[in-house]
Amino acid sequence: AIDDSGKDFADIIYDKAVGEGIAKITINRPERRNAFRPETVKELMRAFNDARDDNSIGVIILTGKGTKAFCSGGDQLLRGKDGYVDYDSFGRLNVLDLQVQIRRLPKPVIAMVAGYAVGGGHVLHMVCDLTIAADNAVFGQTGPKVGSFDAGYGASIMSRLIGPKRAREMWYMTRFYNAKEAEKMGLVNTVVPLEKLEEETVKWCREILRNSPMAIRLCKAAINAADDGHAGLQQIGGDATLLFYGTEEGNEGKNGYLERRKPDFSRFPRLP
Ligand code: 2NE
Numbered sequence: 001a002i003d004d005s006g007k008d009f010a011d012i013i014y015d016k017a018v019g020e021g022i023a024k025i026t027i028n029r030p031e032r033r034n035a036f037r038p039e040t041v042k043e044l045m046r047a048f049n050d051a052r053d054d055n056s057i058g059v060i061i062l063t064g065k066g067t068k069a070f071c072s073g074g075d076q077l078l079r080g081k082d083g084y085v086d087y088d089s090f091g092r093l094n095v096l097d098l099q100v101q102i103r104r105l106p107k108p109v110i111a112m113v114a115g116y117a118v119g120g121g122h123v124l125h126m127v128c129d130l131t132i133a134a135d136n137a138v139f140g141q142t143g144p145k146v147g148s149f150d151a152g153y154g155a156s157i158m159s160r161l162i163g164p165k166r167a168r169e170m171w172y173m174t175r176f177y178n179a180k181e182a183e184k185m186g187l188v189n190t191v192v193p194l195e196k197l198e199e200e201t202v203k204w205c206r207e208i209l210r211n212s213p214m215a216i217r218l219c220k221a222a223i224n225a226a227d228d229g230h231a232g233l234q235q236i237g238g239d240a241t242l243l244f245y246g247t248e249e250g251n252e253g254k255n256g257y258l259e260r261r262k263p264d265f266s267r268f269p270r271l272p
Contacts, residue, residue, distance in 0.1 A: 011040035014047040021058035023051040033072035034064035038092040063112040073119025123154040134194040140176035
């Protein structure tokens, strides 16, 4: 059953498969190959936030409407002097905040890619935990061709994923790569026929959902920790606190404070 929680979205579609634990967020601007404008990014952030807060959701799929594009990056018609401009008099590059949000989100995010994932759209799939590609998928950075670049995650995560030589090739040459090439480079997890894309993605979601949410949460934090520096440590440190709060030892401290007595930690082992 689908619960359409996103009735008030203009640029995206937000679905939840009730009872399945899966949320699906779809960029819905197919007439522009799902290019994003500031409003699109704001809506994506709202949806991701909802999926994070919803205890029944374990995996989130990010995709684009139709079969021609996952996302073609920033909407070039709306590019101004200081970022992308829609309803404000100034520009925004708020997709960078969205990238951070996906990295920090303690649930797996799967990019389901049909057609073009290029420019800022390519960076979006790279910051997702996994990428399932259709056989018509095309990957590439266009920035230096259109007078742009992403020197944040767009460069560093790519270098991690495919190695610095290949990352330089992608950014300097602005070539496009087909799905099989992308798979060989380590950009995507698997390639399936277009008509099987959603079925295969849901299969991966279900496989993940069979496993321990806390273990997956910590694996995600651990895999990102070194690259994300202090922010990565904060994520994994927060997870350690979360777990500690559930222990008798953690609660002894709180109880001592509430009962106006000295806490007694003597019964807790000092493990090797
Ligand atoms: C995506 C691609 C390769 C698709 O080519 P094709 O031949 O399949 O379609 P076509 O005809 O180019 O596009 C269809 C319609 O979508 C619009 C086009 O202008 C066209 O509109 P009409 O002529 O039908 O009215 N469209 C496509 N992409 C758009 C875009 N990004 N913005 C606005 N309209 C777009 C081909 O369309 C393409 O190369 N698109 C441009 C990709 C691109 O350069 N993206 C920006 C990179 S920079 C970036 O995203 C960025 C960053 O570097 C740093 C921070 C934040 C963002």
